[in-house]
Amino acid sequence: MATHKEIARAKVNLTLRVLGKREDGFHALETRMAPVSVADELLITPADAYELVCDVEGVPLDETNLVTMAVRIFQRETGKDCAYRVELVKRIPHGAGLGGGSSDAAAMLRALNTLEGTNLPHTALADMAAEIGSDVAFFVFDSVCDCVGRGELVTPVQWDYKVDALLLKPSFGVSTPHAYQGWQQSQEIKGIDYAPQKFEWGEFFNDLERPVYEKHRFLPELKMWLLEQPEVAGALMSGSGSTMIAILQGDAEALKQRALKEMDPTMWVEKVVIG
Ligand SMILES: C[C@@](CO)(OP(=O)(O)O)[C@H](O)COP(=O)(O)OP(=O)(O)OC[C@H]1O[C@@H](n2ccc(N)nc2=O)[C@H](O)[C@@H]1O
Ligand SMILES: Nc1ncnc2c1ncn2[C@@H]1O[C@H](COP(=O)(O)OP(=O)(O)O)[C@@H](O)[C@H]1O
CATH class of the missing domain: 3.30.70.890 (GHMP kinase, C-terminal domain)
Known part of the structure; x- marks a missing residue:
């Protein structure tokens, strides 16, 4: 099978209102997030076992990488093998407020849903995404969204602007x-x-x-x-x-x-x- 390419766009927050601290330590939010054109790329090829490589230093390649976390959750929820070599091409800087790692994780969930033929709805992928991080569910939709809760409750909005x-x-x-x-x-x-x-x-x-x-x-x-x-x-x-x-x-x-x-x-x- 040919290499599958999945694009992981970065985000910006157009609005971010912090409403207060919650009992679980997270903060309650209202934020409108929008994708932007700068993006990482995931190049995914079938392999004997799951493997992650990256073109830049400083990105963790162990179980803490958000792409690997996405694979583990997808394996657990679907029972699929997910034996792929993933080449992560980083263009989004980290520690930047652009959600690079979160976007990579959501892109991996979208790709696995296609490659494994599971055809899960976005809402099911968003539930898996929310386990990885507060921002990840937004990236499943890859469109302008209003997000509440700790950021994981996502509603796509009509936003006809560039x-x-x-x-x-x-x-x-x-x-x-x-x-x-x-x-x-x-x-x-x-x-x-x-x-x-x-x-x-x-x-x-x-x-x-x-x-x-x-x-x-x-x-x-x-x-x-x-x-x-x-x-x-x-x-x-x-x-x-x-x-x-x-x-x-x-x-x-x-x-x-x-x-x-x-x-x-x-x-x-x-x-x-x-x-
Ligand atoms: C601030 C925002 C704005 O979109 O993004 P970044 O600027 O980091 O990309 C997000 O809220 C970041 O989301 P994300 O990066 O997924 O956060 P998580 O991994 O879930 O949480 C990291 C830590 O941030 C704090 N946290 C996060 C979200 C939230 N609503 N309240 C919090 O207090 C908690 O201390 C938590 O342990
Ligand atoms: N796929 C990934 N890409 C980049 N960083 C990752 C990834 N997985 C885990 N990380 C870790 O997450 C941290 C935050 O990265 P990132 O999510 O890109 O930035 P931000 O939280 O500012 O949006 C990094 O410093 C890195 O240690």
Whole structure:
């Protein structure tokens, strides 16, 4: 059988409201998430036993990899062998708030559902996904969704837009648990704009900016710098960071070159389409 290719798109959070801490330690959320055009790839070939390889260093290749977790849950729930060699081609940076690992896991569930001929509905895959992580169910649908609960209760929404954006990620990442832990005690930094931004496609805000900006002062500086640039219609941190989303109203390349020169030459910068 030929190699099966599954695309795992990254996400951004267009809105993220933290409602409070739950008894199980997770935080209750309301978030609208949207896929973006930057993506990892899973190249899947039949083999004697399951095996995972990756083209970049630093991604765990043991049972903690979210792709492997997806395989184990699928095997348990369906009784299938899932003997494949999976080549993971990483293009989504990690610790970025772009959900790379979560998207890889959901892509693996979608691929197994096709390759093993199980034809499970998205809702059944989303139940498996929720065991892996709060964000994973969203990636099963691979479309704009409103997510509640701890993020795992997902409803696809009609969203007929294609929005050009520039993603900018400094070389440091942000730990998701740390972002949530700091939420309750955190304060706004004077002079930084946290207010919801309004677009024809909806609102744009993120309650995790407050705790993350307190710890990583470069991020609010980057946001405010972006908001002053003529090419930028809006700017917001994605998820728990450290990626900043700049909504474009002008030339992406000119903005990218200026950001690298004036803010940080080591940033990962990528032009994407949201939606
Ligand atoms: C913040 C968000 C926004 O979309 O994404 P990222 O920015 O990390 O990509 C998500 O809520 C991240 O989802 P995900 O990365 O799947 O989180 P999980 O593995 O389930 O949880 C990691 C840890 O984050 C905290 N956590 C996560 C989700 C949630 N609703 N409340 C929490 O408090 C918990 O401390 C948990 O142990
Ligand atoms: N398939 C995977 N790709 C990337 N990271 C993974 C994967 N599986 C597990 N991880 C671990 O998850 C961590 C968070 O990665 P990721 O989900 O891509 O970022 P984020 O939580 O910021 O969206 C990584 O540092 C890595 O140790």
